[in-house]
Amino acid sequence: MDFLQTGARLDITLRRDFNLLTARKVASLADEAEEIHIDLARSRLVDSEALMLLFRLVRAGKQVKLKSPPPILGEIIHILGLETVLNLEELVE
Amino acid sequence: MDVRLNLKSTVSVIGSVSDFTYKWSLNAGLSEEEAIRLALALDELVTDIVLFAYRDEPGDFDISFRRSLSTVEIVIHEQGEPFNLDRHVYNRNAALHAGNFDGAGFELVRHLVDDFSFVNRGRQGKEFRVIKSITSEHIAELILKDDLTAQANTAPETEYVMTLMEPKDAEDAARLIYRTYGNTYIKDELYFPKKIEMALEQGDKFGVIVRTPEEEAVGYFAVLFTTNSKIGEVGEAVVSPRHRRRGIMTKMLNRLIGESRARGLRGLFGEAVTAHEISQRVNAKFNMKSTALLLGAFPTARYKDLVESYEQDISIIIDFLPLVQETEKECYLPPMYAEILTAIYETLGITVCNKEAKAETLPAHCETDVEISHTFRHALITVEQYGEDLIESAHTMAEGMKDQDIRVLYIDLPLDDPLTPRFVPQLREAGFVFSGLMPMFHHERDYLRLQMIFTPLDLSQIVLFTDMAHTIRKQIEEEIAWTSFKQALA
Numbered sequence: 001m002d003f004l005q006t007g008a009r010l011d012i013t014l015r016r017d018f019n020l021l022t023a024r025k026v027a028s029l030a031d032e033a034e035e036i037h038i039d040l041a042r043s044r045l046v047d048s049e050a051l052m053l054l055f056r057l058v059r060a061g062k063q064v065k066l067k068s069p070p071p072i073l074g075e076i077i078h079i080l081g082l083e084t085v086l087n088l089e090e091l092v093e
Numbered sequence: 094m095d096v097r098l099n100l101k102s103t104v105s106v107i108g109s110v111s112d113f114t115y116k117w118s119l120n121a122g123l124s125e126e127e128a129i130r131l132a133l134a135l136d137e138l139v140t141d142i143v144l145f146a147y148r149d150e151p152g153d154f155d156i157s158f159r160r161s162l163s164t165v166e167i168v169i170h171e172q173g174e175p176f177n178l179d180r181h182v183y184n185r186n187a188a189l190h191a192g193n194f195d196g197a198g199f200e201l202v203r204h205l206v207d208d209f210s211f212v213n214r215g216r217q218g219k220e221f222r223v224i225k226s227i228t229s230e231h232i233a234e235l236i237l238k239d240d241l242t243a244q245a246n247t248a249p250e251t252e253y254v255m256t257l258m259e260p261k262d263a264e265d266a267a268r269l270i271y272r273t274y275g276n277t278y279i280k281d282e283l284y285f286p287k288k289i290e291m292a293l294e295q296g297d298k299f300g301v302i303v304r305t306p307e308e309e310a311v312g313y314f315a316v317l318f319t320t321n322s323k324i325g326e327v328g329e330a331v332v333s334p335r336h337r338r339r340g341i342m343t344k345m346l347n348r349l350i351g352e353s354r355a356r357g358l359r360g361l362f363g364e365a366v367t368a369h370e371i372s373q374r375v376n377a378k379f380n381m382k383s384t385a386l387l388l389g390a391f392p393t394a395r396y397k398d399l400v401e402s403y404e405q406d407i408s409i410i411i412d413f414l415p416l417v418q419e420t421e422k423e424c425y426l427p428p429m430y431a432e433i434l435t436a437i438y439e440t441l442g443i444t445v446c447n448k449e450a451k452a453e454t455l456p457a458h459c460e461t462d463v464e465i466s467h468t469f470r471h472a473l474i475t476v477e478q479y480g481e482d483l484i485e486s487a488h489t490m491a492e493g494m495k496d497q498d499i500r501v502l503y504i505d506l507p508l509d510d511p512l513t514p515r516f517v518p519q520l521r522e523a524g525f526v527f528s529g530l531m532p533m534f535h536h537e538r539d540y541l542r543l544q545m546i547f548t549p550l551d552l553s554q555i556v557l558f559t560d561m562a563h564t565i566r567k568q569i570e571e572e573i574a575w576t577s578f579k580q581a582l583a
Contacts, residue, residue: 017108045129045132047133047140052194
C-alpha cells in the first residue's frame with residue numbers, strides 16, 4: 001500500500017484487494033485525515049470488512065473518495081442495503 | 094477432489110485464498126465476473142474464521158476445491174469455537190442505525206453463490222460449503238428448429254465410422270443428446286458443448302463417437318472419472334433412434350472397455366435408473382453385475398419415450414464390471430451382511446475370505462469426507478478412519494442434512510477395516526439400512542454402503558431387472574421392518 005499525507009488529505013493507493021488486512025492499515029492511517037482518497041484500480045474485490053470501514057469513515061464525517069473501484073463494490077453495497085450512506089455517485093471521483 | 098489446502102488462521106492468508114480461488118475458478122470454467130464473486134465469498138468465510146473461530150489461539154483450517162462439469166464446490170472445514178449460523182442474521186437497519194454489521198459477510202456469501210450451506214459435524218468441527226454453477230451456451234440455442242424436424246423413421250442401412258471423442262466433436266454429441274432425449278436427459282452438462290469440450294480437454298472423461306459416411310453423429314458413449322479411484326463410470330450413452338438395433342451401442346462399449354484397460358482402469362460401473370429396466374438390461378447384457386441399490390438418489394424426472402411420469406425420487410442400481418479380475422479378497426464382513434455381500438462378491442467372480450475382527454484400539458475422533466449434491470439432494474459420508482464419535486457425528490450431520498432439504502444420506506464403510514463390523518450395528522440402530530457393495534469406489538478399496546432416507550418412498554415402485562438387484566431390495570425391505578426408517582417409507 002502506498003500513501004501520502006498532505007495536511008488533512010490522505011491519498012492511498014492499494015496494491016491488492018481491499019480486505020481485512022488492508023482495511024486495518026487504512027483505518028490506522030485515517031484517524032488524522034479529514035479527506036481520504038483511495039485508489040482501488042488494482043483491487044479485484046472489496047469485502048464487507050472494507051465496506052464497514054468506509055461506512056464508519058463516512059459516518060464520522062470524513063470526506064471519502066474512491067478512484068477506479070471494482071464493479072463488485074456497487075453490488076455488495078446494494079446487497080447490504082447501504083446506498084443511503086455509501087452513495088457511489090458521491091464516493092467515486 | 095481437485096485441490097485441498099491446509100492454512101493457518103491468520104489475517105495474511107485471506108488475500109492468498111481469494112487470489113487462488115479466483116484463478117482456480119477461471120480454470121474451472123467460471124466467467125471472470127463469477128470468479129470474482131466466488132473469490133469474494135471465500136474472502137468473507139475465511140475472514141470470519143480468522144476473526145472468530147480461534148480468537149487469539151493458533152488454529153488452522155482446510156479448504157477443498159472440487160469441480161464437476163456443471164458446478165464448482167468449495168468446502169471450508171474448521172474446528173474452532175462452536176458456532177450457530179442461524180444466530181448471525183444480517184439486519185440492514187441495525188447496520189444503518191447502530192453500525193452493527195453482524196452477519197453481513199454471510200449475507201454477501203448467500204447472494205454471491207448459488208448454494209451456501211453450513212454443516213455442523215459435531216466434534217469433527219464445522220463446514221461451510223459454497224457452490225456455483227458453470228454456465229455456458231445450451232445446445233438448444235445452437236440448433237435451428239428446422240434441424241429437429243428432419244428426424245423420422247429408420248435410417249437406410251449404411252457403414253459407420255467410430256472414433257475416439259475429441260473436443261471438436263463436443264457440439265455434435267450435444268446435438269445428438271438433444272435430438273434423442275429432448276430436455277429429459279438427467280445429466281444437464283451434456284446440453285452444453287463447451288462443458289463437454291472442457292471435460293475432454295481436462296481428462297475428466299473419454300469417449301467414442303459414431304458417424305455415418307455423411308459425418309452425421311449417430312452414437313456417443315463416454316466413460317467418466319467421477320470417483321477418487323481408478324474406476325470409470327459408463328455414464329453417457331446415446332444412439333440415434335433412427336440407427337438403433339444395428340449393434341452400435343455394443344461396438345461403442347467394447348471399444349470403451351478396451352480403452353479403459355489401456356488407461357489402467359480397474360473397473361467400470363453404471364448407475365442404472367429404476368424408473369424403467371432398459372438401462373439395467375443393457376448393463377446386464379454387457380456382463381455388469383448389480384452390487385447396490387441407492388434409494389432416492391435424485392429427484393424424479395421424465396424419460397422421453399420410456400416413462401412419462403414417475404411419482405417419487407429415482408433410485409438407482411450400481412452395476413459393476415471388473416476390468417482386472419481378482420479371484421480372492423480378504424474382508425471384514427459385518428455378520429448381518431456376510432451372506433449377501435459374499436453373494437455379491439461371487440457374482441463378480443470373487444471368493445471372500447471373511448477375516449475375524451479382533452478388538453482394535455479406537456481413536457477418539459473419526460475422520461470422514463462429506464460430499465453434498467444439492468442438485469440431486471443427496472449426501473455421502475465416506476469413513477476414512479473410525480473414531481469413538483462416528484455415530485454422534487453421523488447423527489449431527491443427518492439432522493443438518495434434513496434442514497437443508499437433503500433427501501437421502503449415504504455412508505461408505507471400508508470393508509478392509511476391522512472396525513467396520515463393530516460400527517454397522519450402531520449405524521443400523523441410528524436408522525441406516527443396507528444399500529450394497531461399492532467395489533473399488535474410493536482409492537481402489539471396497540466399501541459397504543448404508544443409507545438413510547428422509548422422504549417417503551414406495552419400494553414397490555422401483556423397477557429392477559437382475560436377480561441380485563431383487564435380493565438387495567428384499568434385504569432392505571426386511572431391515573426397514575424393524576428400523577425407525579420405516580416411518581419415512583410409510
